[in-house]
Structure formats: C-alpha cells, structure tokens
Amino acid sequence: MLKQQRDLMLDTRGRDAMRKAGQANAALMDHIRPHIKAGVATIEIDNLVQQWTKENGHRPATLGYQGYPKNCCISINEVICHGIPDERVLVDGDIVNVDITTVVDGWHGDQSETFLIGEVTEDKRRVTQAAFDCMHLAIEAITPGCNVATIGQAIVPEAEERGFSVVREYVGHGLGRQFHLDPTIPHFPNRQSRIDRLMPGMCFTIEPMINVGSRYTRLDKNDGWTVRTKDGQASAQFEHSVLMTEDGPEILTQTVDGPKKGHQF
Incomplete structure (x- = not known):
C-alpha cells in the first residue's frame, strides 16, 4: 500500500471526529430545510446557514475559501454548482441545490440536496430523481479496497439509460481536516480512478451532477464561480460524505428529515 493511501486512513479518533462533523452538517441541512421554498431569497438561506453555524460554535468552510464570498453554495435550475447566494427569490x-460544508473542531462535514420548488417540469423532477438514485447506487456499489472507478461505473450507465448526462469537470473529493483531499472522486470511470482505491478509514464525498442535456459546462467569467450547463438545460445534484469502514461504506451526513434511499420525488 502506498504511504499516501495510509496517510488518508483515519484511526478511531479521526473517524469519530468525522462522524461528529457529518452529523452537525446534517442537522444544519434539516434546520434550513423548511425555509427552502418559493418567495425566499437565496441570501436569506445563506444567512440562516451563517447564524446556525456560528451559534453552534462551528465554521462554514466555504466562506473565504479561495475567495468564495458566502457561507454555502446555492445553484438554481441550469446552474450545476458553486452558485453564489444573492437577492434572487425562489419561484414555483x-x-x-443547496451545498453546505461545516467545520466542526477542525473536521469537515459536506453534503448537498436538490429541492423541488412547487410544481416543476417532468424533466426537472426526473433529473433530480436520477441524481439522487445515482448517488445511492454508487454508495451501494463500493466495498473496502475497491477502486474509485466503481463509483463512475455505477453512475454513468444509470444516468445515460434515463437519457441524462454526467458532468466530468467537477468531481467529489477526499475529506477530513482539509476541505479537499485525495483521492479525487470522478463520477465517471477514468484511468486514475481505476488505480486509486477506497481503503477502510478513508472519508470522501460522492456528489454526482446530472444534466438533462449535454454534460458540457460553462463557467461564469463575471464571478469566477458559477458553473452552468452549456446548453442552458437543468442540472441536479446530491452529495453525501462517506466513510469507508472495514464492513463497507457509512453515510456520515444522513439527515433526519431529508430523503433517504428509495425516496421518490
């Protein structure tokens, strides 16, 4: 085993710290959940994230990260990821997608959910369902010591069978005392993901971004963060932090009130 891999494998204390961070992050998601509805501006959601995080003695990982200006990422319709909260009001x-990352005693919990606001089109509902199902299929597929490509091998055929595409430029990542660690977790199989392995003690995110149309992306040059689908069609994403144990994957960021495996939108 490579030393780099050994360095990413947490001991009992580190695993428990990541469980605590994941549980706190999930509690935050449940806290903001009732407020993600029509008539609410995305900056109001960001303010709720900031307030809850501060009151609980934690820190939002995104604020100031490589210059990012807000406490979470909120991505609407054709925005794939890294949408910046502002005065835009959610409408029917x-x-x-609301993506939150909380630093708890120096450890990171990271997750996202896509919410349906009122009555949405069938394409939007279906792509949301596909992103959710693909995430859980990938979690179910991985086993101790498997290669990272197992994730993409579960996601790509399912998404394509439903007529959707998988974003390649933006991926999951290792997680721990740092926001982004090795290994990189692409949601499609590639050469490196066939080499990298998920050993017991490793923490990482699985966060497939699924597009209604083509997989290609476009970065907003004005803010340097917002990523949209190149064709302007909708995109959906779900994310969990996962710990690989000796017995298999453990979801660290499961909410009490949010969707669980098998949920139908």
Missing part, C-alpha cells in the same frame, strides 16, 4: 418551478 425552480429546482435548487
């Missing part, structure tokens, strides 16, 4: 028919 939107789908919106």
Whole structure:
C-alpha cells in the first residue's frame, strides 16, 4: 500500500471526529430545510446557514475559501454548482441545490440536496430523481479496497439509460481536516480512478451532477464561480460524505428529515 493511501486512513479518533462533523452538517441541512421554498431569497438561506453555524460554535468552510464570498453554495435550475447566494427569490418551478460544508473542531462535514420548488417540469423532477438514485447506487456499489472507478461505473450507465448526462469537470473529493483531499472522486470511470482505491478509514464525498442535456459546462467569467450547463438545460445534484469502514461504506451526513434511499420525488 502506498504511504499516501495510509496517510488518508483515519484511526478511531479521526473517524469519530468525522462522524461528529457529518452529523452537525446534517442537522444544519434539516434546520434550513423548511425555509427552502418559493418567495425566499437565496441570501436569506445563506444567512440562516451563517447564524446556525456560528451559534453552534462551528465554521462554514466555504466562506473565504479561495475567495468564495458566502457561507454555502446555492445553484438554481441550469446552474450545476458553486452558485453564489444573492437577492434572487425562489419561484414555483425552480429546482435548487443547496451545498453546505461545516467545520466542526477542525473536521469537515459536506453534503448537498436538490429541492423541488412547487410544481416543476417532468424533466426537472426526473433529473433530480436520477441524481439522487445515482448517488445511492454508487454508495451501494463500493466495498473496502475497491477502486474509485466503481463509483463512475455505477453512475454513468444509470444516468445515460434515463437519457441524462454526467458532468466530468467537477468531481467529489477526499475529506477530513482539509476541505479537499485525495483521492479525487470522478463520477465517471477514468484511468486514475481505476488505480486509486477506497481503503477502510478513508472519508470522501460522492456528489454526482446530472444534466438533462449535454454534460458540457460553462463557467461564469463575471464571478469566477458559477458553473452552468452549456446548453442552458437543468442540472441536479446530491452529495453525501462517506466513510469507508472495514464492513463497507457509512453515510456520515444522513439527515433526519431529508430523503433517504428509495425516496421518490
């Protein structure tokens, strides 16, 4: 085993710290959940994230990260990821991904959900369902010591069978005392993901971004963060932090009130 891999494998204390961070992050998601609805501006959601995080003695990982200006990412409709909260008000028919990362005693919990606002189009509902199902299929597929490509091998055929595409430029990542660690977790199989392995003690995110249309992306040059689908069609994403144990994957960021495996949107 490579030393780099050994360095990413947490001991009992580190695993428990990551469980605590994941549980706190999930509690935050449940806290903001009732407020993600039509008539609410995305900056109001960001303010709730900031307030809850501060009151609980934690820190939002995104604020100031490489210059990012807000406490979470909120991505609406054709925005794939890294949408910046602002005065835009959610309206009936939107789908919106809220991505939160909380630093708890120096350890990171990271997750996202896509929410349906009122009555959405069938394409938006179906792509949201596909992103959720693909995430859980990937979690179910991985086993101790498997290669990272197992994740993409579960996601790509499922998404394509439903007529959707998988974003390649933006991926999951290792997680721990740092926001982004090795290994990189692409949601499609590639050469490196066939080499890298998920050993017991490793923490990482699985966060497939699924597009209604083509997989290609476009970065907003004005803010340097917002990523949209190149064709302007909708995109959906779900994310969990996962710990690989000796017995298999453990979801660290499961909410009490949010969707669980098998949920139908």
